[in-house]
Amino acid sequence: MKSLKILKTFILLSTVLLAHSYVNAQQASPGLTLPAGFKASVVADKLGKARHIAFNSKGDLFVKLDRSKNGGIVMLKSNGNSFEQTPAFGNYSGTGIAIHDGYLYASSNKEVFRYKLNDQQQVSDPSKPETVVTGLIDRGQHNSKSIAFDNDDNLYVNIGAYSNSCQQKDRQKGSMGREGCPILDSAGGIWQFKADKLNQTYGDGTRYATGLRNVVGLDWNKQTNTLFVMQHGRDQLHDLFPDLYTEQQSAELPAECMYELKKDDNAGWPYLYYDQLQKKKIVAPEYGGDGKKEADNKYIDPAAAFPGHMAPNALLFYTGSQFPEKYKNGAFIAFHGSWNRSPQQEGYFVAFVPFKDGKPAGDWEIFAKGFAGTDKVVSTNEAQHRPCGLAQGPDGSLYVSDDVKGTIYKISYQK
Amino acid sequence: MRFFLAFVFLSTCFSINAQTKKASTAKTSVTAVSSIAAGKAVYTQYCVTCHQANGGGVPNLNPPLIKTSQVLGEKTKLINILLKGLDTHEEINGDTYENVMPSQSFLTDKQIADVLTYVRNSFGNKASAVVAADVKTARAKIK
Numbered sequence: 001m002k003s004l005k006i007l008k009t010f011i012l013l014s015t016v017l018l019a020h021s022y023v024n025a026q027q028a029s030p031g032l033t034l035p036a037g038f039k040a041s042v043v044a045d046k047l048g049k050a051r052h053i054a055f056n057s058k059g060d061l062f063v064k065l066d067r068s069k070n071g072g073i074v075m076l077k078s079n080g081n082s083f084e085q086t087p088a089f090g091n092y093s094g095t096g097i098a099i100h101d102g103y104l105y106a107s108s109n110k111e112v113f114r115y116k117l118n119d120q121q122q123v124s125d126p127s128k129p130e131t132v133v134t135g136l137i138d139r140g141q142h143n144s145k146s147i148a149f150d151n152d153d154n155l156y157v158n159i160g161a162y163s164n165s166c167q168q169k170d171r172q173k174g175s176m177g178r179e180g181c182p183i184l185d186s187a188g189g190i191w192q193f194k195a196d197k198l199n200q201t202y203g204d205g206t207r208y209a210t211g212l213r214n215v216v217g218l219d220w221n222k223q224t225n226t227l228f229v230m231q232h233g234r235d236q237l238h239d240l241f242p243d244l245y246t247e248q249q250s251a252e253l254p255a256e257c258m259y260e261l262k263k264d265d266n267a268g269w270p271y272l273y274y275d276q277l278q279k280k281k282i283v284a285p286e287y288g289g290d291g292k293k294e295a296d297n298k299y300i301d302p303a304a305a306f307p308g309h310m311a312p313n314a315l316l317f318y319t320g321s322q323f324p325e326k327y328k329n330g331a332f333i334a335f336h337g338s339w340n341r342s343p344q345q346e347g348y349f350v351a352f353v354p355f356k357d358g359k360p361a362g363d364w365e366i367f368a369k370g371f372a373g374t375d376k377v378v379s380t381n382e383a384q385h386r387p388c389g390l391a392q393g394p395d396g397s398l399y400v401s402d403d404v405k406g407t408i409y410k411i412s413y414q415k
Numbered sequence: 416m417r418f419f420l421a422f423v424f425l426s427t428c429f430s431i432n433a434q435t436k437k438a439s440t441a442k443t444s445v446t447a448v449s450s451i452a453a454g455k456a457v458y459t460q461y462c463v464t465c466h467q468a469n470g471g472g473v474p475n476l477n478p479p480l481i482k483t484s485q486v487l488g489e490k491t492k493l494i495n496i497l498l499k500g501l502d503t504h505e506e507i508n509g510d511t512y513e514n515v516m517p518s519q520s521f522l523t524d525k526q527i528a529d530v531l532t533y534v535r536n537s538f539g540n541k542a543s544a545v546v547a548a549d550v551k552t553a554r555a556k557i558k
Contacts, residue, residue, distance in 0.1 A: 049475075067475070067510070140504050140513040172517040239464055339473040340464050379467035381474060404474065 030409060032370040037324070040368065040411045043083050043399070044076055047406030051095040052146065052314065052389040054104075056121035059394045063401060063408065064097035064106055066144075073097065073106055075122065076408070083408075089126030095144035095216065100195055101153070107145040109138040112157060112193075133157060133193050135201040137186050141170075142214035148227065150220050155195045156227055157205075160214035161188035165234045165286050166270035173240050177286030181270050184210050188269060190218070190229065190261065211267040211299065212259070216336075217315035217390075223329055224358035227261045228303065230312035230333060234273055234284070235340045241285040249291075251341040252277065256312050257302035258331070258353070258360075268299035276305040304331075304360045309338035310347030313388045317355070320396025323413050330354045332367065334387035334400060339380040348372040348383050350390070350400055350411075368411060371402060447532060447544045454533025457526045461519060462534075470538030476514045478507045481538045490531070490545050494553040497527050524550040 032040040049066040056062070059078035065071070071088025096107030103114040104123055113129035132155065136145060142160025149155055163170050166181040181188070186202060189210035193200045208227075217230040238250030245253070254273030259265070268281060272295035275282045281299060283289030306312070314334035318327050330352055337348035349369035354362045373384035389401035397412040458466075465477040472479035480486050485493060485507065500518035504511050519527065524547040535542035 140502075141515060143513060169517060170515050173521065236464060239461075339467070339476065342464070379469040379471050381467065381469070381471035381479070386474075 030407070031373065032368050032409065032411075034368050034411065037415070038368075038411055038413050040409050042407055043410045044085065044408040045406065047074060047085075047408070049403040050389065050401040050406045050408065051144070051403055052097045053391040053399060053401045053408070054097045054099050055391050055393055055399075056099055056104075056117065057394070058121045060121065061391065061393075061399065061408070062097055062099070062104060062106075064095055064389075065406075066093045066095060066403065068093070072108075073104075073126075089123070090129065096147035096157075098147050098149060100149045100155075105132065105147055105149075105155070105195075107147055107157070109143040109145060110134065110136050112145065112147060112155065130198055132195070132198060133200050133205070136191075137162065142187075142232075144216055146216050146218055148218045148220050149195055150227070151222070151225065153195045155193045156208060156218065156220075157191050157193065158212070158215040158218060158229070159187045159189060159191055160216075160232075161212075161269065163270070164236065165213075165240075165284055167240075167286050171236065171240065173242075175240070175286070177270055177284065183270075188212060188214075190215065190227065192263075208263055209259075209261040209265040209267070211265075211269045211271075213269040216311075216313040217333060219315045219317050219331075221260075221317050221358065222319065223317075223355075224260065226358075228315060228317070228331070229259050229261060230315050231257045231259060231267065231269070232311055233257065233308055234269070235309065237285065239340075244285050244289075244291050247342050251308065253308050254282075255302065255305035255308060256310055256335075257306075258304040258312075258315070258333075259300060260303045260358075261300075265300050266298065267302075268295060271295060272299060274302055274305055276307070279305075304353055304364060306333075306335075306351070306364060307346060309341050311336035311338060314390040316390040316392060316398075318392060318398070320392055322396025323398075326354055327352065329356075329358075331360075332390055332398060333364075334390050336386045336388055336403075337372065337377065337380065337383055343378070345377040345380055345383075348377065348386055350387055350398075368400065368409075371400075444544075447536070450529045450532040450544055451536050453525075454529035454531070455537075457522065457530040458533055461522065462530065465514065465516070470534070470540075472512070473514075475510075476512055477516075478510075478512045479538075480534050480540075482540060483508050486534060486540060487542045490543075490549055491553050493531055494527060494545065494550050495557075497522070497531070498550075498554060498557055520554070524548075524554065 030042045048068045051064045061076040072090040074088040075086045076083035092108035094108040105114045112133040115123040118124040139162035141162045146158045167175040169175040190208045191205045192208040193205040214232040215229040233254040237245040255276035281295040283293045313336040316332045333351045335347035338345045350367045352367040353364045371385040385402035388403040391399045400409040470480045497519040501516040527550045528545045528547045531545040
């Protein structure tokens, strides 16, 4: 009898609490914490695994969906203040999407396709894409092919390494690195192709930069006229080399790095990682490192470094004029959030790095947080939303996509 | 705040209550209970990074170990996944996972039995225990 009473009180209390959180969810602000003067709203929801996003010049938003059973690209048609979802097209998974020179480009995990845009800037024939690049390697791990363009009609494609650290046995405790890591021949770098040539494959492109484990977020910086990328650093230092790294070191290290790339640059994966605490390039334990030994200086240094494993999935240089002056030409980064940190996961936010004269000019800061719906994520699937893509709207608002529930957020500034 | 504390307190009482009840009705044997405890330690050291503390895995990367047909299914198949590792990327309850599972054959027969017994009786799973002899037999067949 007593336990029945407790049960009743319990049910009553949880109803009250649930009702309370429901009201919160209905508010215009979708639970994000932003700097003063900014506000957020949800412009679309339940789209599926919304990866990267891109605007056409009319303000319609194209969303690349991963693992969707009813089409891999969806256009959200702009009606001024709101968006209308149109039927999805393209029967392939993938991440990359961008607009370049009258075409919509989108990538699967092996190819890059493009669709001609009509004078309304919409895809006129969604069933007939042209194949721009084909035959790229996809072995599961790090298979997303993110894309970006420069101002000279070149297309840049990330081809992630299908491995954590090029061990003889991938992710096996104590397994040493493969000599002259052969993965780098066809992956672990950024490849450059022609934007307007069809059916290109490895032989038609050039390996623009190498030694990059996996890049999901990348953007062409129009001020410097160079490509910037965000690398996902290697995982599991403690799991694989417990004698060299504590769990705590393994949670913080290595850095998630931003690199500015020039042709033929080598960022050094798998031979090294960047230690943001020592501010040094350190030889990887698979290649004889001990956590202190410094790597060869022929490898490039990062432009900026962030705590480990937060998974930077999008990079965007802000060129709008809606946001305060501080944000002009700076970098927004969508951190998808970690899985291999202990005892608690980090990330699940959008960060900002101020830039001056094409270089980071100050520490990074959290710009928008609260996507996960909780302050403490222990297991990754507790995060209700995970930032994955970024785009700048025609009015200078920042849009963020989420690939858990398929929510699209709009973040604006009002003076 | 007071309200919230009361809620936490009550729900804790409630779940403890529910757990005792479950354990007693299932009549879990004493050996299985100690195997589950030992298995949790193995899980925390060797599996938690990928499969996560709540067994929920990582979307698109590492599969959940919650009520999948394999986890609740035939023991030899499950033991072989641990001994050989897994890199087939076949569908697991309707989704696929991109990461690789390294071989766990460095664990002893007992550790493998314990961790599988733990997994099969945690995260909402309920399935029979795996014993070291099962692992020994499976390991002998691989060599």
